[in-house]
Amino acid sequence: MNKRISAVILSLVITITLCGCPTQPPEDETGLTSSSSGFTNNEPEDSTTLGGMYNPPPDDNFVPYIPLEHDMRDISSMELVKEIKAGWNLGNTLDATGGSGLSSEWSWGNPRTTYSMMMVIKEAGFDSVRVPVSWGKHMDENYIIDPDWLDRVEEVVGYVLANDMYCILNTHHERWLFPNEENEAQNTEQLIAIWEQLSERFADYNEKLIFEGMNEPRWFGAPNEWNGGTAEAWGVVNRLNAAFVETVRASGGNNEIRHLMIVTYAASSERRAMEALEIPENDDKIIVSIHAYTPWAFALNAGGGGKWSATAQGSTTPIIELFENIKELYLDKGIPVILGETGARDKDNLDFRVEWTKYYFTMAREYGVPCYWWDNGSFTGSGEVFGIFNRRELIWRYPEIKDAIMGV
DSSP: OHHHHHHHHHHTTOOOOOOOOOSSOOGGGOOOOOOSSOOOOOOOSSEEESOSOOOOOOOTTOOOOOGGGSOOOOOOHHHHHHTOOOEEEOTTSTTOOSSSGGGGGGTTSOOOOOHHHHHHHHHTTOOEEEEOOOOGGGBOTTOOBOHHHHHHHHHHHHHHHHTTOEEEEEOOSOTTOOOSTTTHHHHHHHHHHHHHHHHHHTTTOOTTEEEEOOSOOOOTTSTTTTTTOOHHHHHHHHHHHHHHHHHHHHTOGGGGGOOEEEEOGGGOOSHHHHHHOOOOTTOSOEEEEEEOOSSHHHHTOTTSOSOOOTTOHHHHHHHHHHHHHHHHHTGGGTOOEEEEEEOOOOSSOHHHHHHHHHHHHHHHHHHTOOEEEOOOSEEEESSOOOOOEETTTTEESOHHHHHHHHTO
């Protein structure tokens, strides 16, 4: 423990050399696939971020998070989810797959994460941060995670928890994960290896650290990649979810009662994908993870319209149907849900985005479903422009959207 604390403190005072970074990942990891259900692979297209690593300001107020000083509460996931008001995604950062080693963190153009960033997120009213992480790039042939990478992820998790926020830790942009029967054995082996190591590292952390087994497991490039999946895909995703839960539960420590998020195929909110999800029995610490950029034409589709109105039935019906389906399939059965990703991409339509955000997040709160804005740090360009927080300057680029999220 002392060694990790020393590493945290040391990292805050090292002067880091500025380096130029590309705004896009390699060619095979770019692009947006259109979707009738409104999901995104969250990988940069032709977009410009604030980009690049820089020398972060001193975090003079930072006190390292010490897990053993925080007791674990034994509460149900339904109780826990009620405590979360609104979440924010640290997108395109630890989940970036460019560069090598620790440089992956800023390889997609976002700056190196600091404690000060999490302070500003907390002060804005957010009480939870989702930390997407790509692990496959940082594993050897035996699926052992690079210890330096694991240390860095733990450091960032500590930034969130030290600000007394919930933290969701997941696996993200894992291109090796292709949930069909042909790849199932290898996928299961690697997924188990990841969660065995993460469970060991974070065994002493309390309930404020939530594990999310997968991000958007899907058939990359297939015609139905984003359209709810197939019976084969549903079955494999269900078995991968089960392997994740069993691995964490068997690891001991606080993981025996840790809150775990399981995902539908591609995190899809299509009804048939939600109906196909199998929920572990006799475990009251399971949360369903869904992503919903709804309605897709407005919130995500680059070619869709940029106007939205809370008084137009065509604008509101998809959102109402989304939450009614969630209520019927999960909430009414005592199964909590978190919308781990949502948002409305920038189409030079701020007023409409604010109106959408206020309506969407207000309705989500009425149903008891916490939502997490997908912030990929992108502000200009023709790609997925979802940034609302300027991490370099530690200011809100769009405070109107932040206030709408908070219900101000």
